[in-house]
Amino acid sequence: MTDTPPDSLIPYDEIVQEALRAVVGRVLGQVVAGGGTLPGNHHFYITFKTAAPGVSVPPELKARFPDEMTIVLQNKFWDLVVGEDYFGVGLSFNQIPAKLHIPFSAITAFVDPAVDFGLQFQAMVAPEDEEEHDPDNDGAERDGAPRITPSEDGSNVVSVDFGKKK
Structure with a gap:
């Protein structure tokens, strides 16, 4: 008998990630x-x-933030549009206006500090971009089960981590 759960034919991790990203779309909507x-x-x-x-971000911002970027929607933003699978917004960076187009699949975190609410997501990457999992890197082999990490500070941040199976 083995402790390893059977492989699922239902992509639960993708379904949950998609549902959580829909929360962002609904809030922005x-x-x-x-x-x-x-x-x-x-x-x-x-x-x-x-x-x-x-x-889609201006080339100078992509050069400055080649991997990941955090934007703040608070006082000075404009032309917020929300589509089925993306949002677009105008923001100023060093007093230079820019239009951004961001698919929900690219979002890795959403936080509303006013009410201590946050969501964290796995990065959605193409299969050829995925890095091989190194079990020595995190000290434990992932078993494919979701890891739900409660916030240590009592906030409402939800982090769902679906480890990759080998």
């Missing part, structure tokens, strides 16, 4: 429906992979 301004003290930190497929 409510901001658009409310006239494009954030209610109360709400503001968002959104971290995304700048090299992910479909991401």
Whole structure:
């Protein structure tokens, strides 16, 4: 008898990640429906992979942030649009306006510090971009089961980690 769970034919990890990313889309959609301004003290930190497929940022920002970037939606943003699988927004970087197009699949974190809420996501990468898992790197072999990491500070941050199976 083995302790290893059987391989699932249902991609639970992908389904959960997609559902959590839909939360981001729904929240941003409510901001658009409310006239494009954030209610109360709400503001968002959104971290995304700048090299992910479909991401459009100005070349100077991509050069400055070749892997990952965090934007803040608080007071000065414009033209927020939300599509089925992306959002777009205008922001200033060093007083230079820029338009960004970010697929939800590129998002790795979403935080609203006003209410101590946050979500963290696995990076969505193409199979050829995936790195081989090195069990010596983290001290334990992943078994493919989700790891739900509660926040140590009592906040509402949810981190779901679905380890890769070999």
